[in-house]
Amino acid sequence: MTDTLTILRPDDWHLHLRDGAMLEAVLPETARHFARAIVMPNLVPPVVTGEDAAAYRERILKANPGRGTFEPLMTLYLTEETDPEDVAAAHASGLVKAVKLYPAGATTNSASGVRDFDKVRGVLDKMAEIGLPLCVHGEVVAAEVDIFDREKVFIETVLDPIRQKTPGLRVVMEHITTQDGVEYARSVETGLGATITTHHLVINRNHILVGGIRPHYYCLPVAKREEHRRALVEAATSGDRRFFLGTDSAPHPDGAKESACGCAGCFTATNTLSILAEVFEAEGRLDALESFTSRNGPAFYGLPVNEATITLRKGAPVSYPAKIETADGPVTVFDPQMPLHWSVEA
Numbered sequence: 001m002t003d004t005l006t007i008l009r010p011d012d013w014h015l016h017l018r019d020g021a022m023l024e025a026v027l028p029e030t031a032r033h034f035a036r037a038i039v040m041p042n043l044v045p046p047v048v049t050g051e052d053a054a055a056y057r058e059r060i061l062k063a064n065p066g067r068g069t070f071e072p073l074m075t076l077y078l079t080e081e082t083d084p085e086d087v088a089a090a091h092a093s094g095l096v097k098a099v100k101l102y103p104a105g106a107t108t109n110s111a112s113g114v115r116d117f118d119k120v121r122g123v124l125d126k127m128a129e130i131g132l133p134l135c136v137h138g139e140v141v142a143a144e145v146d147i148f149d150r151e152k153v154f155i156e157t158v159l160d161p162i163r164q165k166t167p168g169l170r171v172v173m174e175h176i177t178t179q180d181g182v183e184y185a186r187s188v189e190t191g192l193g194a195t196i197t198t199h200h201l202v203i204n205r206n207h208i209l210v211g212g213i214r215p216h217y218y219c220l221p222v223a224k225r226e227e228h229r230r231a232l233v234e235a236a237t238s239g240d241r242r243f244f245l246g247t248d249s250a251p252h253p254d255g256a257k258e259s260a261c262g263c264a265g266c267f268t269a270t271n272t273l274s275i276l277a278e279v280f281e282a283e284g285r286l287d288a289l290e291s292f293t294s295r296n297g298p299a300f301y302g303l304p305v306n307e308a309t310i311t312l313r314k315g316a317p318v319s320y321p322a323k324i325e326t327a328d329g330p331v332t333v334f335d336p337q338m339p340l341h342w343s344v345e346a
Ligand SMILES: NC(=O)N[C@@H](CC(=O)O)C(=O)O
Pocket: 016, 042, 107, 108, 109, 137, 218, 219, 220, 221, 248, 250, 251, 264, 265, 266
């Protein structure tokens, strides 16, 4: 039986670091194990211009004393007013690694997102020309579409048309939650990737609703039926280069989650690697963990893999804090409802 596993140091291709006191509290949780992360731009106000991204990057680096090896990979929040030339300049300077598309109203802090996709055509055409990836929160927001169908309908009515109208545009389907997402990603040979979160590999919609409503399992896109979770596990553990880890670790203070109108987001930075090792081992696919966490993402983004490694060791159940303390209040760490035996060696 394998009880140690050494893999290239992982990256997180979808992460929320927030700002201010929350940034300071959560950044070490990611920097402990990850070399790089694609940092989501949904601050209030959002990170829209190259100048915004440069300033946010400085704040992240400053919040990370003594852990100089963590590299934030910056993104821009696409609005209907985004200037294609500003995007191109931010890309050319090496500052920005992706642009993020939020359909307006789809998720946390998405009010400045896109309503009319034709209005961003110029930016998308420019991105296709320069090879800058578009990261997509793939849910429609129309009130008549059931929340459990929003991803599937988005793929059919928004994502596929966008890709047809802007050939060559590189797209990452962020945090896919359905078999439909897996199948669509698999239907395209190059230029389309998909991130999968830690929590969507573990929970289905019953975790949110059975035995009482459990706000710490509520995130967007909302977890789906078990058959969809199984499709995600199969895709993540397959080694297929189109699928890579984006934890979507999204901290909210407990008070904002345990509320009559609780925020969406699961905070998984602290125990992600232990959870993933458990999931991959259960599938008999520990050999594919490195592809998912450390190889497929850099390959999609055209970046080198990390040189450093981490070692996971199997032993007695790992202990981790139930909550992270922050100046904004405690943040509950995702509870996978299973013992975790794999720890990351310091
Ligand atoms: N995933 C979530 O449920 N929440 C994210 C936003 C997002 O990634 O959609 C957040 O910023 O809190």
